[in-house]
Amino acid sequence: MRLSMRIDVVSIFPQMFDAVRDFGMTRIALQNEKLRLELWDPRDFCQDKYRRVDDRPYGGGPGMVMMAPPLAGAIRSARSAGGGKVIYLSPKGPRLTQERVQILATEPALVLLAGRYEGVDQRLLEREVDEELSIGDYVLAGGELPAMVLIEALVRYLPGVLGNDDSVKTESFSAGLLDWPQYTRPEMFEDVEVPAPLLTGNHEEIRRWRLKQALGQTWLRRPDLLAQRELNDEERSLLESFRQQYEK
Ligand code: 9D3
Secondary structure, three states: OOOOOEEEOOOOOOOHHHHHHHOOOHHHHOOOOEEEEEEEEEEHHHOOOOOEEEOOOOOOOOOOOOHHHHHHHHHHHHHOOOOEEEEEOOOOEEEHHHHHHHHOOOOOOOEEEEEEOEEOOOHHHHHHHHHHEOOOOOOOOHHHHHHHHHHHHHHHOOOOOOOOOHHHHHHOOOOOOOOOOOOOOOOOOEEEEEHHHOOOOHHHHHHHHHHHHHHHHHHHHOOHHOOOOOOHHHHHHHHHHHHHHHHH
């Protein structure tokens, strides 16, 4: 498998994306050519000499609206250069989910449109945008951080990026559950020991302890997730035992 992805981003703040270029898993993915990231600044596609990308809303009211022509120029150039499906990061979109991330990760290319101000001229959205996505119900100042959130979530699914074939595999073992608690050296920290099962070297015992902890943490903190997930016989009995120990 030689899966790679091209992501074109349309933003008036291209330098914000230095954050994903320069750090962590996204930096490694770019280095290894698993990810290609291209920025398109709408200001480079303006007609006027002042490079204006926003104007006042027709009908009046507060704030400014992003103009269609510079955005259309940027999006169409991204598309000609090999860009894919256009996703507009928007507070009005459906919430981004892990399921959506997994599906989008199979696309060979995406164009991400990050807006600023009060929003984008509706005619541009109707002409050029294939899908809208929000990252949650809170108000940000623009779509750049949401676009970077999506990029980081997608990169985890590109094979061979940073030992991630393994972490995506562990994910399916505990899909729909919270993580189990993690421990590393030293074995004793301020009178608190590492849980005994983790020190046995018995892989089956460790697997069962971790699954039990994942089920227990999910039951305690996110019962909504448990309600959405079928439990098999082993999982039901591990959770039952976690609850009995918790009540004591
Ligand atoms: C929801 C408030 N809007 C009505 C007055 C104005 C508005 C505020 C902030 C319109 C756009 C924005 C900028 N936000 C995004 O571009 C954005 C976003 C967000 O704010 N929260 C969660 N996900 C996203 S994706 C893009």
